Amino acid sequence: MTSKIWRTIIIDDEELARQRLKRLLSIHDHLDIIAEAANGAEGLQQIEKHQPDLIFLDIEMPVLNGFEMLSKLKKQPKVIFTTAYDQYAVKAFEEESVDYLLKPVEAERLEKSIQKLQQHQGATDLQIPFNLLAEKLKIKKEIKTLTVKIGDRILLIKLADITSIEAEDKYVFLNTADGKRHLTDFTITALQEKLPDTFLRISRSTLINSDAIKEIRKSFNGTLVFLMTDSTASKCSSSRGYTQALKEIFDI
Template sequence: MIIEDEQLARQRLKRLLATYDEIELIAEAENGMQGLELINRLQPELIFLDIEMPLLNGFELLAQLTHQPKVVFTTAYDQYAIKAFEEGSIDYLLKPIELDRLDKTIKKLKETNLATSSLSIETLLNQIQGKKNTKTLTVKLGERILLIKINDIIHIEAEDKYVFLHTSDGKKHLTDYTLAILEEKLPEDFIRVHRSHIINTDCIKEIRKGFNGALIFILNNEAKVSSSRSNSEGLRSRFGI
């Protein structure tokens, strides 16, 4: 069973799992409360569980289960790693999940005794070492994988189902990350000003007042990014406007 509140992340994991004949997906849930009800009713052997979700987070869900499946946590939050493994999970996948990393998890599931197996905290920390202070984001360009320095990113834009990184060299890179994941992974200098835009505050050249209280950010690459009305009050407070 997949329990994940982000539709795109849920679809991505479902698509990846479909490549494994030994995995049968019996249900999906889009929040913790729905996941709790489905687990207790359908009693799956294995769940892929997000941590930050509406109504109940992943740990709150586990605390209320009457049926205890094996757990693979899926999340963008590195800081939950130790607690996740204290909960006895089989593995811990950082989003966006890549097929080669998922493949290691599936092999681990097949090779170990699921009734007793769990990874140690030491093993987990070895797996995620260096990810807590991420300095780059990866993007795919054909057969190549490019490393984009976070400091080179001016703003991030969602267009339909795609997310692009706009960099200081004037280029536009397609990434597999969702804006929600990037909002949590990036440093505090990056702020979400609109449901479709994250900007690097170090790259703001000018701020103008727009229509209906919105703010218009003029960036170093001359891009103009408008805030949503719901975000404008917090942004005005942050920038002392």
């Protein structure tokens, strides 16, 4: 049987990870890398444009994570995940026969993924429902409050009251609609994984509650400025790396 040529797209927000994967895949003549993307929104565009046979897909990315991106596809290609999740969490992939590569990707492990892909080249469906997989990995767990410690007290801050979340140096603050700031023990990355999809990451240091956006303005440098509904009428600016994906989300 003639070896199938897999038209391939790499989707990962880390440029070094994309470069490493391209370098490792360069020896595989039956994989034709036709495009790459730096986030889920770009990934959607490239997949719709090129209709690939295969994608290498990171899970945690700005604006749309890997599972959210997959849920929006009309036609789904074969998927090999690339993930920084630990071995225990990754076992969910193995049990459901969805292949994965644990970062940093190693050549030997990649070779096994390619072999498995070749074995399934005649299969019509190698995938499982990704909402089930996301549930197994406890991504975007449904929560309604975040806890804040003040001395020996623990406050429960309702998500609906949070307008934005900002990291400053080593500290992360929850900004609420009444104009108050609450110091939290969570990191920005941990909160992005924990919070529902209404919370969007607009820069490395800022998450905003999309339900609390009053207005969006275009900045002179091409980024976006979000005017929030809190009592102080605060403004949150996107960074360049996140702006294009945000424009896709808000159809700007």
